[in-house]
Amino acid sequence: MTNVVERPWGWFEPLGSGEGYLVKRLCIRAGQRISLQRHHHRSEHWVVVGGHGTLLCDNESHEARAGCTLLIPCGALHRASAGDQDLLIVEVQRGARLSEDDIERIADDYQRVAEGTSGEVLG
Structure with a gap:
């Protein structure tokens, strides 16, 4: 059984993991967005599996x-x-450190940006 983790923007659930990787399914609710963020110890590969919206990476906008x-x-x-409508993404994280503390929020709609701190996965 998977553990769905609720967030202000929607939810995520872990699907699987192994040495150097973690796979999750994300649901970003209609009209919501995750933090503008970066990770220092991992890369990510997003595959949109449902819905529509916008993906931003280093100032380049992509239709989702x-x-x-x-x-x-x-x-x-x-x-x-x-x-x-809700945006559904399968995310594959790759790296030596895949913990929840590898996030730097630059901007956040839910007042979760604090200088020098980190937060939840894709928070």
Whole structure:
């Protein structure tokens, strides 16, 4: 049984993990978005599996629709935003450190940015 983790923007659930990787399913609720963030110890690969919205990576905006993918290099600023329906993403994290403390929030709609701190996964 998977553990769904609720967030202000929606939810995520871990799907599997192994040496150097972690796979999750994310649901960003309609009209919501995750923090503008970066990771220092991992890269991510997003595959949109449902809904639509916008994916941002290092100031490049990409339309998010089922079937599109986005590679997010380690250190790249990124964010996902849902349009008028929920956005479903399968995320593959790769790196030596895949813990929840490897996040630097630059901007957040839910007042979770604090200088010098880190927060939840894709928070």
